[in-house]
Amino acid sequence: LKTAVQKQGMNYDDFKANVRRTLLEEKLYGSIFADVQHRTTPENVKKFYSQNSSLFTTFDSITLTRYIAKSQAPLDKIRANPKLRPSDVYVMKGTLKANQMDEGLKYIVTNVEQGKFSPIIPTRNGYEMFYVNDKKGLRTLDFDSVQEKAIEGYVTSERKKAITEFNDRLRSNANIRIIEHPQAKAQGTKTAPKVKVQKRQ
Structure with missing residues (x-):
């Protein structure tokens, strides 16, 4: 194993x-x-399915605006102000039928509400995002047909909550003390203080 690792x-x-x-x-x-x-x-x-119906909604066609850039920064600016049109961002708009879309794109835009941006997506050549202008033929799929997806969505959501709650408990049980650096104190200089975290007893 050691030899194989070193060869890589x-x-x-x-x-x-x-x-x-x-x-x-x-x-x-x-x-x-x-x-x-x-x-x-x-x-x-089933409760998760009922409270998150947009996750289980499909459509016949969708009108999208696609933004492509070499870096993420200009796309962040557009998200903050949709009226911006930076010169280093390529923009194209079009309408696609659901059966014309590959599964990757369909997965991205299905969970984006009309009038909202998708997450910014890193690609091989830069970054992309989509703005959903319009969806036509919207309908919510019945529970039996999306049960596996509903289970996956529920578990993912609950795991995120569990991690957040765990981190919150860690922070609430931590005793944080700011300790001035001895050398800085002796020299009267402003050196970043050390932060010492101790778990409360």
Whole structure:
């Protein structure tokens, strides 16, 4: 294993550290997500489906504006002010039928409401995003036909909540003290202070 790792140009000690960190993360997330599995019941999944109907809505055709740029910054500016047209952004608008779209694009825009932007997407040649101008033939799919997707959506949502709650508990149990650097204190200079985090007893 060590020889194989070194042949790929990787440092073996770094490789071991990465494997150890990955295993610890999996162990941590396993305990955090255990409760999510218990809560994944038919009743909770159906409730998620009812409260997030836009995730399970399809359409016959969609009108999109596509923005393409070499960097993310100009797209961020357009998201903040849709009227902007930076010279370094290529813009094109068109209408597509649902059956003309590949699954990747359909997945992206299905979850974007009319009058909203998609997330900015890194590509091989730069960055892209889409603005949904209009959707026609909107209809919500029945629960039985999207049950697997509803389960996946519910689990993903609950896992995000679990991680947020876990991090919030860590912060609330941390005792943070600002400690002035001894050398800075002696010299009267402004050096960034050390931050020491201790877990409350």
